[in-house]
Amino acid sequence: MRISIASGKGGTGKTLVATNLALSISDQPVHLLDCDVEEPNAHVFLQGDHIDQQVVHLPIPKVNQAKCQQCSKCSDVCVFNAIALFDKIILTFDDLCHSCGACWHLCPHNAIEKIDKEIGAIDKTKVDNITLITGKLKIGNHASPPLIKKVKGQCNDGGINILDGPPGSSCPAMEAVEGTDYCVMVTEPTPFGLNDLRLAVDMVTALGVPCGVVINRDGPGNVGVLDYCREKGIKLLMQIPMDDRIAKSYAKGTPLVKEEPAYRDKFNQLYQVILGEV
Amino acid sequence: MKIAISTQGENQSSEVNPRLGRCERFIIHDTDTGKSNVVENGGRLSSSGAGVATAKMLADLGVNAVITGFVGPKAFAALEAAGIKIFIGAQGTVEQSLKLYQDNKLDEAQSANAGAHSGI
Amino acid sequence: MKELTVISGKGGTGKTSITAALATLASDAVICDCDVDAANLHLLLSPKVNNKAEFYGMKKALINQDECTQCGQCVELCNFDAISDYTVNSMACEGCQLCHHACPSGAVEMVDHLAGHWYISETQCGPFVHAKLGIAEGNSGLLVAEVRKAARRLAEEGNKSIIITDGPPGIGCPVISSLADTNMALVVTEPTISAIHDLERIVKVAKNFGCYIAVCINKYNLNEENSRYIEGISRKLNIPIVGRVSYDPVMHEAIVRNMPVTLVPKGKVHDEIKTLWAQVQKILL
Numbered sequence: 001m002r003i004s005i006a007s008g009k010g011g012t013g014k015t016l017v018a019t020n021l022a023l024s025i026s027d028q029p030v031h032l033l034d035c036d037v038e039e040p041n042a043h044v045f046l047q048g049d050h051i052d053q054q055v056v057h058l059p060i061p062k063v064n065q066a067k068c069q070q071c072s073k074c075s076d077v078c079v080f081n082a083i084a085l086f087d088k089i090i091l092t093f094d095d096l097c098h099s100c101g102a103c104w105h106l107c108p109h110n111a112i113e114k115i116d117k118e119i120g121a122i123d124k125t126k127v128d129n130i131t132l133i134t135g136k137l138k139i140g141n142h143a144s145p146p147l148i149k150k151v152k153g154q155c156n157d158g159g160i161n162i163l164d165g166p167p168g169s170s171c172p173a174m175e176a177v178e179g180t181d182y183c184v185m186v187t188e189p190t191p192f193g194l195n196d197l198r199l200a201v202d203m204v205t206a207l208g209v210p211c212g213v214v215i216n217r218d219g220p221g222n223v224g225v226l227d228y229c230r231e232k233g234i235k236l237l238m239q240i241p242m243d244d245r246i247a248k249s250y251a252k253g254t255p256l257v258k259e260e261p262a263y264r265d266k267f268n269q270l271y272q273v274i275l276g277e278v
Numbered sequence: 279m280k281i282a283i284s285t286q287g288e289n290q291s292s293e294v295n296p297r298l299g300r301c302e303r304f305i306i307h308d309t310d311t312g313k314s315n316v317v318e319n320g321g322r323l324s325s326s327g328a329g330v331a332t333a334k335m336l337a338d339l340g341v342n343a344v345i346t347g348f349v350g351p352k353a354f355a356a357l358e359a360a361g362i363k364i365f366i367g368a369q370g371t372v373e374q375s376l377k378l379y380q381d382n383k384l385d386e387a388q389s390a391n392a393g394a395h396s397g398i
Numbered sequence: 399m400k401e402l403t404v405i406s407g408k409g410g411t412g413k414t415s416i417t418a419a420l421a422t423l424a425s426d427a428v429i430c431d432c433d434v435d436a437a438n439l440h441l442l443l444s445p446k447v448n449n450k451a452e453f454y455g456m457k458k459a460l461i462n463q464d465e466c467t468q469c470g471q472c473v474e475l476c477n478f479d480a481i482s483d484y485t486v487n488s489m490a491c492e493g494c495q496l497c498h499h500a501c502p503s504g505a506v507e508m509v510d511h512l513a514g515h516w517y518i519s520e521t522q523c524g525p526f527v528h529a530k531l532g533i534a535e536g537n538s539g540l541l542v543a544e545v546r547k548a549a550r551r552l553a554e555e556g557n558k559s560i561i562i563t564d565g566p567p568g569i570g571c572p573v574i575s576s577l578a579d580t581n582m583a584l585v586v587t588e589p590t591i592s593a594i595h596d597l598e599r600i601v602k603v604a605k606n607f608g609c610y611i612a613v614c615i616n617k618y619n620l621n622e623e624n625s626r627y628i629e630g631i632s633r634k635l636n637i638p639i640v641g642r643v644s645y646d647p648v649m650h651e652a653i654v655r656n657m658p659v660t661l662v663p664k665g666k667v668h669d670e671i672k673t674l675w676a677q678v679q680k681i682l683l
Contacts, residue, residue, distance in 0.1 A: 010568075041408070080494070137569075139599060167568075172570070206533055247645075250590055251591065252624075
């Protein structure tokens with residue numbers, strides 16, 4: 001089973017929920033996949049034994065000058081301007097390339113080869129019952145979705161997979177949620193939280209993934225999120241109170257369920273509720 | 279010889295636009311005839327690689343030199359490959375920049391003088 | 399005219415709250431929200447929209463079913479898994495046009511794609527440029543560029559001295575777009591291990607742009623040890639700390655009341671934010 005954790009807004013507690021949920025499941029092996037490849041953070045809370053690292057590549061073009069006839073086809077078809085013919089010289093610009101393959105597929109002289117370009121890495125560590133898979137985008141790269149796809153390839157379909165996604169509701173966030181069985185949306189009861197929750201709900205709805213909401217930093221104040229969930233018929237899965245102790249344990253990088261064991265039952269309950277929903 | 283000057287306006291008295299890839303237009307001045315014409319920079323609308331697209335366009339127009347404020351690494355590589363000389367540090371109006379160029383007061387770029395993606 | 403871009407790496411550090419507060423302190427600024435994926439600044443500035451413009455992203459593929467012979471070539475070639483059942487999923491299509499060029503029956507057309515909107519508004523802090531990207535749209539870097547261009551035009555026309563920009567989270571394409579050619583990047587961080595981890599990454603990105611970089615520690619008393627650690631990192635990276643803002647419920651209250659914190663009476667953090675603004679001005683102006 002695949003459970004994705006999403007939030008329209010950053011900093012609502014997505015990683016808090018993902019890591020503590022993973023730590024509260026004991027009946028099955030858990031794969032926690034950190035798909036927030038621009039800023040992966042789950043490993044801060046789950047420091048285990050490193051078992052594997054895999055470098056992730058994408059194909060980019062390399063022109064075989066001996067075969068090239070300077071016909072300019074590649075230069076004409078590349079909408080990203082990543083390959084261009086000037087006079088008699090073909091230049092390639094790796095950081096503009098989207099690896100679409102138009103140049104090598106369409107070259108009439110078979111003069112373009114594919115070579116590998118490193119876009120990031122996937123680390124695998126083990127902590128108790130949890131296998132943590134972390135995707136980390138190489139700085140200077142902006143292609144998160146292909147790396148997220150590779151991270152998702154590490155799912156263990158015999159057990160529970162928790163996918164901690166990036167914030168927002170654009171391509172990378174979508175890539176993380178797509179194809180999961182259930183999406184847990186983490187929000188906070190503020191106008192920011194509600195605004196971004198709306199966007200995230202629209203996104204998961206477009207993807208056809210069922211979802212429920214966890215309200216983090218719950219307390220007196222804004223009831224907009226509750227009204228919205230009621231109106232949209234979205235299940236409220238859990239409310240985590242506004243509590244200095246939670247903020248402090250998070251700041252230290254200690255998992256909440258280790259610092260405050262009472263939360264283990266609460267997160268296990270969340271797990272049971274999700275099982276009931278799927 | 280054809281010289282292209284990056285600008286936001288449409289004539290000799292318009293301000294130079296120091297950004298190459300995302301400039302609105304170029305004034306193309308032909309030193310042989312003394313005449314100038316304006317071209318829209320279609321390259322700036324590229325969602326990716328505006329500097330490269332702009333260099334392609336200038337090469338297709340048969341431009342020999344370009345006068346601008348800043349040039350990024352990709353546009354520099356592209357213009358160099360196209361055999362187009364790059365003069366940087368231009369300021370003021372198109373006319374003033376052209377005068378500075380003719381008086382040999384503009385530097386010819388030996389490398390990029392702006393970071394990638396500067397041409398927003 | 400100078401540009402200040404507020405970034406954070408990690409989301410939720412208080413970037414938008416600090417940006418809104420600075421906007422109230424600046425006397426002649428254009429305000430700009432570049433977090434086009436999940437814009438929030440408008441919730442604090444209550445803008446009155448004067449102008450709404452459409453934003454078209456890259457053209458996307460569309461298969462003309464009358465011409466399609468279902469040969470399957472496009473499905474096989476597409477590197478983005480965007481085509482199934484001879485239909486293009488426009489959310490996955492990156493607009494590379496390979497299918498359009500490769501289709502033996504010429505059945506694939508490239509069509510305009512409305513990806514979002516951007517707005518020019520009026521607020522009590524001055525003109526405000528903001529945007530909304532459609533759900534699951536890519537290419538937000540281009541929309542960021544569009545928004546910044548409009549902000550620059552407004553600043554030039556109105557003879558403003560500064561553009562204050564709320565940047566996107568992360569270190570990807572939109573952040574790069576929001577940093578290009580800015581004068582100063584203000585990194586709002588917080589003393590949590592996660593934010594510290596992201597701080598070094600975002601500083602590396604910002605350094606590529608040759609802008610002046612400074613750090614503001616928000617919620618600095620949440621964990622003083624971590625705050626000292628951030629001070630250590632900043633020294634090592636040779637980046638000044640220009641502000642320390644307390645962990646104060648009034649920040650949360652301000653968001654709930656849809657106001658910049660500086661306009662909520664009796665905010666303990668007011669003086670700290672004023673000090674931050676004074677430091678920023680000293681560097682920029």
